[in-house]
Amino acid sequence: MLNYIARRLINMVVLLVVVSFVGFFIIQLPPGSILDVQLQRFRQMSGDISREQVRALEERYGVNDPFMTKYWKWISRSVQGDFGTSFETDQSVGDRIWGRLGFSVSLSTFALLFTWLVSIPIGVYSATHRYTVPDYIITFIQFVGLAIPGFLLALVLLIIATRLFNHQVGRLFSPEFIDAPWSFARVVDMAKHVWIAVLVLAMGATAGLTRIMRANLLDVLNMQYVQTARAKGLDEVVVIWKHAVRNAIQPLVMALGTLLPALIVGETLVAQVLSLPTIGPMYLSALRSQDMYLAGTILVILSALLLIGNLIGDLLLAWVDPRVRLD
Amino acid sequence: MTVHPSAASIASTDDVICVEDLKVSFYTDLGIVRALNGVSFNIPRGKVLGVVGESGCGKSITGLSIMQLVHGAGRTEGGRILFREFADRDPVDILTFGKNSSEMRAIRGNNISMIFQEPMSSLNPCYSVGNQIEEAILLHQTDDKLEAARRAIEILTKVGMPNPDRIAKSYPHELSGGMRQRAMIAMALSCNPTLLIADEPTTALDVTTEANILDLMRGLQSEIGTSIMFITHNMGVVAQMCDEVAVMYLGRVVERATVDDIFYDPKHPYTIALLQSIPRLGRSKGRLASIEGTVPDPYSRVEGCAFHLRCPAKIDGVCDVTVPEEIVVDAAKGHTVRCHLYS
């Protein structure tokens, strides 16, 4: 077991190095840089900039360095926890990212909880009532859920919330709480705002997982040990929830690892619509303005999350299913 | 078709189970499969009844019907299954209980239990062996968890597990096929059932393991006095294990007799052909007598005697028209046969 984790961790580090390299390469691909935007702004403000000033800026941002040097500067500093300075705002990349990432992770965790709480019972119901009208309805709703773009649902919910309940949603906090220190009232305020985002984020994943749960449970229900459990005289409810669901849930556990990072980045569009201060919109704007250190860092962090998520998924699976031996 | 209760199926107080004219069909996408077309037989108290037949003859469905475990597409369309727990009690018709009714659940695992063919897949991989045995004990016998754990270890010892405490804590995948089948037997016998239905319990095992499991079942059977319905396709196993035999072909019992009569005085052409076609150990080489043709496909309906398509003694105009009735050949020994040759 420890052996397995050690092997996976080494593998992860190697992958992260390669990912950071490839990711950085992709991100610095577009011609031009944030410097051009910067210079534009300077020119508008102070009319003219001297050649020396430009050179100083270039020096500072390392714009004219060869690719390997740029990469090395960035990665060596990143390892020490210094992700460099964002071109756009002159703020430390680290500071900007951590705050938003925190929101993203908590938002996605809520969404994940919601997904599980909803998709497992519905999947179970759907599988145990196969070919009945409710099953068909659930199936249809699932497909509609998959087909509706998240941002649209966000908009519709936004309208419903504003028009029907006269309730200002969108954003994460009411204006009076934005800079307030954490308190119970602030948490309540956040919950009031965040439910739409959680709902929208969870929708697609819920539809998908319900489908998976249904299919798996149908498989498991054909297994001999389910018949054994019935032959013992157990109530059908116990047969399903204790003996069948426990086995059918494994792919969901495995999906857990990939789902969290998927949700974190999946909210990009939704966050745009709801103006949430999460990592997605930030990544997008960094890409647009070719803020390569910021974008690169986010990409690598998200990859790390994905890899960690996969590892957690595998470990959970080993815990849920005694057959999975990790050696 | 009229139903004649045969001599053997008259519900005697000595029978634990008396199945009468049981009919089960499966409604599938490809058509209706009439799995059981009026199955009648009885299982005497404290005896081992072998149910033999080739695949598709309905032997497993019969076992599952007694447990009311036939799934989804299968429907019971007639007949009775009378179960008499004790000789001095009135029989109950199992088919009048709902599949998931409390009455049925009180019988399952407690009065009638079942073991299956695949020891590899009949235990839940997520729970320890001990846990799965205790589950049945807690359900039917006691509420005391410690007592249940104690009894589970006791029964594991009884089925010849070398290290019962350790086995109780291990998971199914850590055990070999033979060990798992022992664990299944332990689970099935944990509540001292009146009847044990064993659906090909040794088919998936190697010969040496099979021999051990058969010895174990025979030993426990004479010790506890449980009646066994032993479903198998292996005539050798029948000869070694059973007291009485019911031979099935296409959803009907075609011959019912004591094990000696089945092997030494078989009546139905199918039984005879079956015995002739098996290579027997220690018999001189030579051509095996084989039954021509194959079992008709399950979606079709055969007129008359189901075996007439392959029967060397078929009577034209009779066998392909009328379904033979159950004929008593020897009332004393309860030997019956469904064949026009004996009418």
Place this chain on the structure above:
Amino acid sequence: MTTDDMLLEVRGLKKHFPIRSGLLRRVTGTVKAVDGINFHIKKGETLGLVGESGCGKSTAGRALLRLHEPTAGEVIFNDPELGKVDVTKADRDLLLKLRPNMQIIFQDPFTSLNPRLTVGQIVGEPLEIQKRASGTELKDRVAELLKEVGIRPENMSRYPHAFSGGQRQRIGIARALALNPKLIVCDEPVSALDVSIQAQVLNLLDELQEKYGLSYLFVGHDLSVIEHISDRVAVMYVGYIVEMARTDKLYFSPKHPYTEALLNAIPKADPRLRHRPERLQGDVPSPANPPSGCYFHPRCKYAKDICKAERPPLVDIGDEHFVACHFAQELSLTGVQPLNEIKLEIPAHKKSTKA
């Protein structure tokens, strides 16, 4: 050209599978599925290879056809044209020439036929591969082959899903016959079939052997079937042959304790022969981690100290009876009792009622 009546000689055949584990996925062990076996098959003869699951009997059958690449050993095949050739060392071209003479039939009739091809395509495939026939010639040959195994040629355009297990097994046999082989490896060909169908297929194999002078390596676990079909039988235990002899010798006077235990374990199809001899305890050891010395010693009631220390070689104790046991000459073991012949006849109906 050789006039030798030896068809196949297998010497020291091994097939090991690596086990990888640890931090760097290094090979930390091997599963010795087949661990150095020797046997031969004469022309027109059937050698039965019997053993419990996991003993390596199927792997051996496939390794000698190079369906699994053998780890070591020689497989000398006496080809009618090329003479004696070591199959394990044959290059692509030579192998292509050797293959038609060595064919295989499989256990599972449901997975051994490609569901997307018609019966005609399946049976004709070997002929196509070897470029032996095409067009109408191919069709005629396929029809002939199907007739040979008892399938009507009209079924050529049908797909496997339309056939029962026994019929599919016949189709598999027709495919193996297509190239006029000398040797057919029968990998448990009847163990998935119902008893009545099993007899049909065994009879078919007998007839074909007689007609074409085929040799069979018949792999199986059912000792009754093996006894019926084989001239000689080899018993395998954990990757190794422990006893090999003429069928009647092996069954009536076995010399290896494992053979004895196997024979005793078979449930006899005769209720008057009910007895409970001493049974073999314990499980078959894993070929990844076999015991020391003679692999059978932990379960053997006759085992002595030497059995723990030394693995006995397979030696000829006379009359082509090979045994791998330190005490082969000393032990007196019980085999099969000659069976009470039960006279059974299907009662005939009075002819007068027959139309």
Place this chain on the structure above:
Amino acid sequence: MATDATQLPTSKAAATEDVGQIPQWQLMVRRFRRSKLSVSGLYVLIVLYVFMIFSDFLAPYDHNRLDSNYAWAPPSVIGFENGQLVTYKLKQTLDQVRFEWFYEPDLSAPLPIQFFVQGYEYRFLGIIPSRLHLFGVEEGYQINIIGADKDGKDVFSRLMKGSQVSLTLGFIGVIVSVIIGSIVGTASGYFAGAVDNFIQRLIELLRSFPDVPLFLALAAALPMGVPVEVRFFLITLIIALIGWTGLAREVRGKVMSYRASDYTAAAVAAGASHWHIITRHLIPNSLSHIIVVGTLAIPGAIGSETALSYLGLGILPPAVSWGVMLRDAQTIEAITSYPWMLIPVGVLIITVLSFYLLGDGVRDAVDPYA
């Protein structure tokens, strides 16, 4: 001689047709037909694609034709007067308070709808030049059957033009990724060993990137200011590049199981070449699975294109796709005041839904026990 095992009648009520003669794919078609929802999904898709093929003919105007007189014009009112279909000229008034245009059809000024009119020039199927359009009204006026946007562009014409991108880009992207995935997966599963190891490492690396961010990064790296066709091609490539890994893994698994099958062993025993085994046994058997995975991947790919275009990283104006059109529908004001701007969203949802239903049906038909 062996007895004829097939001679015996298996059934008195023999089926009128011989099921045994029906190849597997036909049995699959039959199973597919049983699923009503999936079949209706297929029909909807056929209609959508037929509309796409004739989109230029059906669209009355060029998708970028501006007309400030029709800014935010609602769907035209259609009437029936003097034996012909008519619409009406619009009375445009400005709401001085909210500064919004208001339109009212002038019922006294009917505009006959003309059929098979000459309009802007296009190339049918990209080849045949034509000016023919199904319908239109008198020059100087506009008919907007599903309204107009803020610049007075006809939403219906844009919807039609947009379908040319939205219905093909994701589709082609998936086809490319299916081709790459199948080839790589087959090679990986069949040759095993070092080849397999290398491919598996590569896939592992690609899958270590979270797909959406990688997708965005690649899209952002696309050169600006290239012709629409080039951009279309590049985005297709991105979709293919990101999608193939999953398919390659699945195909590899299937190929490995088919390679281990007894019928493959029988072919090897007869001396078959790698090529023979791959083309005769492995690909035909994997094909149905590949089709299923492909069909189920299309809606995702369509969604990806839409999302990219919506974010301004995909298809860029002046070209139009449904994703581009969504940008106009992303505010509460647009949805509440000009609900017809949601019609493209509706069409998108129906398309994606139909693909899901189709894919689900195909999967059930191919593998009825899964």
